[in-house]
Amino acid sequence: MPAATASLHGLTTKLVKSRHCLHTTNLNCESTRVSCEKSRQQVEKNDAEIASLEAEEQRLKLRYVESKLAYEQVHALKHQLQAELKAARAQKQSMAKELESLEGALKARQYDWTKSHELHLKAESAAHALAAKLEAIEKEKDTQRRRAAQHQDEVNRYSEMAEALKRELDVIQASAESVAG
Numbered sequence: 001m002p003a004a005t006a007s008l009h010g011l012t013t014k015l016v017k018s019r020h021c022l023h024t025t026n027l028n029c030e031s032t033r034v035s036c037e038k039s040r041q042q043v044e045k046n047d048a049e050i051a052s053l054e055a056e057e058q059r060l061k062l063r064y065v066e067s068k069l070a071y072e073q074v075h076a077l078k079h080q081l082q083a084e085l086k087a088a089r090a091q092k093q094s095m096a097k098e099l100e101s102l103e104g105a106l107k108a109r110q111y112d113w114t115k116s117h118e119l120h121l122k123a124e125s126a127a128h129a130l131a132a133k134l135e136a137i138e139k140e141k142d143t144q145r146r147r148a149a150q151h152q153d154e155v156n157r158y159s160e161m162a163e164a165l166k167r168e169l170d171v172i173q174a175s176a177e178s179v180a181g
Contacts, residue, residue, distance in 0.1 A: 036158045043151040064130045071123040081113040
């Protein structure tokens, strides 16, 4: 009789250990699930940030294109005004008698050219600023994509760990059932 009690006691001890192991596994699974949920939320947050950065990128690209078009128009106007100014100077040399009447037109054209040049400089400055912003956004976008990939890798790793723990739990439960049965 003591030998039968000893094997029963040994089985009881194994059952208690299995229960403790099962409880520990359940706690680990829960902490893994919480960690996975946090990672999923971070991935969703990063996706939202990427989407907003992409929208900002599109908006900045449009502004860049508009600024570039404005720059080209001002640049063309500048060349046109420069050509007109050159023609006015040639006419000034050939028609010394009409110097006073042409001087007013020349000053007006010089003012237009200066104004156009200032517009050209402003447009060029805005284009450079937009290009710098676009480059910063591109860098941030790449950083966010790398972070999203890292979080996805973590989620995959935790999913694999959860599957392994689930398989272990199934083995423990089967063992516990065979011991109980």
